[in-house]
Structure formats: structure tokens, C-alpha cells
Amino acid sequence: QKEVEQDPGPLSVPEGAIVSLNCTYSNSAFQYFMWYRQYSRKGPELLMYTYSSGNKEDGRFTAQVDKSSKYISLFIRDSQPSDSATYLCAMRDTNAGKSTFGDGTTLTVKP
């Protein structure tokens, strides 16, 4: 069983929709949670990171972490065609010094 499981997708939504991207994890040592966006096999780009349970908002993006359920989400409001990409969740055990990535969810936002 993988330490990080990400909803595989792909997801296709109309422009303006709210998108929910989700990951679950099994390792309680993960303390640091990140979301990356990757366009067409380019280098992943860091979108958001958070240490704690709860919500963190940045523009149209909201990252949510529920440590008790070992579940994280990324919400995208008012989705745009330019949001079309693969989204990767990542989690870090700061003591082990290693980040583990989900396999990614490919999102297509249709105009």
C-alpha cells in the first residue's frame, strides 16, 4: 500500500466550476503538506504548503488538511482553462527528511 494515495482522475470541468482534489495518507509522521501544479511534464510548481490542520487560502486556491482523518484537499474556485494541469500532493516527514508525492490528478477546465 502506498503511503500517499491521490484521487487518480482525470477530472474535466467547465470553466467557473469549483474543483476538489484529494489525497489520503497513512504515515502519521507526515507533518508538512504541499500541493504542486505540473504543466505538460514541466517541472512541478509549488502552489501551497501548510503545517497544520485546517484551511489555508491563497486567492482562488484553498488547501485543507485534516490530520485526524489523514486527508488533504485542494479546492480551486472559479476554475480557469489555465488551471488545466496535473496536480500533485506531497507530504513530508520532517524527521526522516523525505517527501512523498501522490501520483497526480490531471485536471482539464473547458472554456
Added chain:
Amino acid sequence: DSGVTQTPKHLITATGQRVTLRCSPRSGDLSVYWYQQSLDQGLQFLIQYYNGEERAKGNILERFSAQQFPDLHSELNLSSLELGDSALYFCASSGDDRFGTQYFGPGTRLLVL
């Protein structure tokens, strides 16, 4: 632009050969990470260096090795290449080795024929 540079961008080689991929981290970052991304797999962590020392190891094959030099650039050496080694290889850097918000380079696309 993340500030992480990788060379070459593309590499085509034959089975059995050896190649070296190079990464320069963002200015001031001490940690360098290497990842492999195949078509049918996600990002697979290979190895991390911090200020010249190996800090963490992932699923790195014995045919692969890496090092970080005093100027903090890093090289990933892949030897006895096989068809299955064809992939995107990403380097990432971070300012420390614990919290490690990682910034990725553009990747090297390796094709083994």
C-alpha cells in the same frame, strides 16, 4: 522560473551507456533532491543531498549515483542504462533539509534506445 537549472534538457543514448545529469540549485539553497518521473508513474524520490552530504535515499538503483559538490551543484550519474530508465529526471532544491519546501527545475528528458 524556479531558479533551479538543469542540463541537458534532452538526452538520447543507447542501452548500456552512462550519462551525467547536472543540477544547479537556487541561490542559497543547501539541499538538492533528485526525482524520476516515468510515463506511467508519479514522481519517485531518488536521493537528497544537504550541503555536500547524502541526507536521504529513496528508490535509487545501484546503477545510479549522485553527488553534491562544494559549490552546491549536484550531478546524477546513470550507468548501464536500460530502456526502462527512459524518464524525466527532476532536480529540486530547498533552503533546509527538514521543512524542505522544494523548488523544481525544468527537468532532463532521457530517452534510452
